Amino acid sequence: MCDDRSVVASIDSALLSAAQAGDSDAFAAVVDPFQGELHAYCYRMLGSVHDADDAVQETLVRAWRAFDRFEPRGSMRAWLYRIATNRCLSILNGRGRRELPADLERIAGGDTEISWLEPYTDERLGPEQRTVARESIELSFVAAVQRLTGRQRAVLLLREVLGFTAREVADQLDTTVAAVNSALQRARAVLDPGLPTATQQATMRQMGDTAVRDLARRYAQAWEAADVDTIVSMLVEDARYSMPPVPTWFTGRKAICDFLLSGPLTCGWRFVATEANSQLAFGTYRWDSDHAAYRPCGLDVLTLRRDGIAEVVSFLEADFAAHGLPPSLPN
The missing domain is CATH 1.20.140.160 (PhyR, sigma-like (SL) domain)
Structure with missing residues (x-):
């Protein structure tokens, strides 16, 4: 207050x-x-x-x-x-x-x-x-x-x-x-x-800066290496993945794994860690051969629990500039 x-x-x-x-x-x-x-x-x-x-x-x-x-x-x-x-x-x-x-x-x-x-x-x-x-x-x-x-x-x-x-x-x-x-x-x-109960959801403050930085590093590296096994291993069993404004979402490790392999992980990615809604977030950049650069794709906001990532909401129309993220990344 x-x-x-x-x-x-x-x-x-x-x-x-x-x-x-x-x-x-x-x-x-x-x-x-x-x-x-x-x-x-x-x-x-x-x-x-x-x-x-x-x-x-x-x-x-x-x-x-x-x-x-x-x-x-x-x-x-x-x-x-x-x-x-x-x-x-x-x-x-x-x-x-x-x-x-x-x-x-x-x-x-x-x-x-x-x-x-x-x-x-x-x-x-x-x-x-x-x-x-x-x-x-x-x-x-x-x-x-x-x-x-x-x-x-x-x-x-x-x-x-x-x-x-x-x-x-x-x-x-x-x-x-x-x-x-x-x-x-x-x-x-x-x-x-x-609302999730206190035992279901751990905030970044409860996890501590070191743990959050380590999780962010491992998650970004897994995406950039197209390592679906590592990505999925970091999710809780009932994790959720959505991409507003697309009216589609995926629940559970298998559904998310199948979705990632069917499309997203066929592209090249770069992730830049940031924060949004006081949660760990990433500006995600997908390789664009026409521009020979990684271009903004979505702002991924993660909900964390002590046992892993509980939810990823990928805002496909987020304003990268408002979140202090660069307009593109070089190869």
């Missing part, structure tokens, strides 16, 4: 007054400390980086227009989240049904209005937020949140991820504390069955 009291206390009163008087540079300086966490919140709400971009931009526009009415003795963080929440709910209300990619729909449920998930670059979070937000930005959590109604998502995230009180959330949603508590109970009931 990020307590904004220390942030607001550090804002010079003259700067705040200038912002409320219409100084756009002063306003930018005042709201800048909150932009990273606001964007992560909108991403969790919407499942889309691009929609989160739009939501944050609109939030800041609306905050700027109303900033002369902000009460300095109040919570700026809560005020900004109120605006951001309203914008996210408007976006969700305006959406038609959009399916989740491949096997992630298993987590999010097939009978709800859910959006295409997109990978999230950790660079959007500041160092402090990366530590606080680690589990709540992982793909399995974000996918599971998409099962909830818009207001249930907001209540769950505002209360349990961001640490607002029930009274603060009630004020943000123009409702009662009783309604907030009821929505939180319903959200927990829907969400809990869809």
